[in-house]
Amino acid sequence: MNSIITSIIVEDQECSSNYLKSVLNDAFPEIRVLTIETSISGALSAIETYRPDLIFLDIYLSDGVSFEVIERTSYTDFEIIFTTAHDTFYQKAFEYCAFNYILKPITAEKLSPIIEKFKKVLPPATINKKKKLLHAFLDKENPRIIINLGDENLFVPIKDIVACKAEGSYCSIVFSNKKHLTSKPLKYYEELLEGRQFFKANRSTLVNIAHITRIHKRETLILSNNESIKVSVRNRNMLSDLINLHI
Known part of the structure; x- marks a missing residue:
């Protein structure tokens, strides 16, 4: 992996996205935030345009639930860190499927072990297999x-x-x-x-x-x-x- 890690932030709360970007800039200069998106459609467009190494993805966005980003994207050579304030059900789903997640409020201390783990992944794992596991667990009709x-x-x-x-x-x-x-x-x-x-x-x-x-x-x-x-x-x-x- 290159020394610079390219990333995008997908978060519909401006204060949260700006704060996360500030934490990354101050504590993790190797992570370059290319853009901040607030919607599923914006995230999909940014993924195709920038092809990032890493995505910081909130669960609930202005136009739906962010799992749709995972389902619809055609480019998959990136990793996801979910940024969530939500309950343990989602935490278990991410852990079960080997996704990374971090509970809000986000701090450099919380991010540090996750970023270090990410740096050891060569190359970034594709999310296709994880996507199947996640949807199997979250399927409301037949989990x-x-x-x-x-x-x-x-x-x-x-x-x-x-x-x-x-x-x-x-x-x-x-x-x-x-x-x-x-x-x-x-x-x-x-x-x-x-x-x-x-x-x-x-x-x-x-x-x-x-x-x-x-x-x-x-x-x-x-x-x-x-x-x-x-x-x-x-x-x-x-x-x-x-x-x-x-x-």
């Missing part, structure tokens, strides 16, 4: 996650997961008639599936609420695969709240 099985990766609809169960330092993903052992711990899936209607029944089991068919004495869950899961004493209040919510 999916990837389960790595060593020799292969499975794209799994979240709605098909009955439960996630700790197996020592590993985790089994349980379906109606099968299960897959993954090398990730339960905590990884607990964080990944946060906000996806999963209930932590006990220390070792995360249950998909959609697959709970019965609740026995407010302490045992009967799942769609006929498995019984005990709810820990400390989590029974949360279970009661869940029951009351659906009564």
Whole structure:
């Protein structure tokens, strides 16, 4: 990679874009900001014109959600740093797909490790594979996650997961008639599936609420695969709240 890193900023808040440019100019003189755009259409035009190494991309723009930039651009030899003030769902999506992101307010301290990581990427990774993963995760109609099985990766609809169960330092993903052992711990899936209607029944089991068919004495869950899961004493209040919510 050349010593100069070319970049564009895509941000519809003028104060935010000017501040980011100021931080980059002061702390990272090797990064040259070629233009600041405020819209999807402007970003697409700038990408084709400048073919930057790096894009600082806000999520919500004046004419839509910035993922459309990723979907529509024909030039893909660049990396993206999402600049976001939004919730952990998006953070997990970016992390899961190996995108970089930074939470606002942006500081040189937050940017430094990300920029250093970017400098080590030779050449800049294309985003085509990441784009597929991101859209799979963000698909509102049928969101999916990837389960790595060593020799292969499975794209799994979240709605098909009955439960996630700790197996020592590993985790089994349980379906109606099968299960897959993954090398990730339960905590990884607990964080990944946060906000996806999963209930932590006990220390070792995360249950998909959609697959709970019965609740026995407010302490045992009967799942769609006929498995019984005990709810820990400390989590029974949360279970009661869940029951009351659906009564």
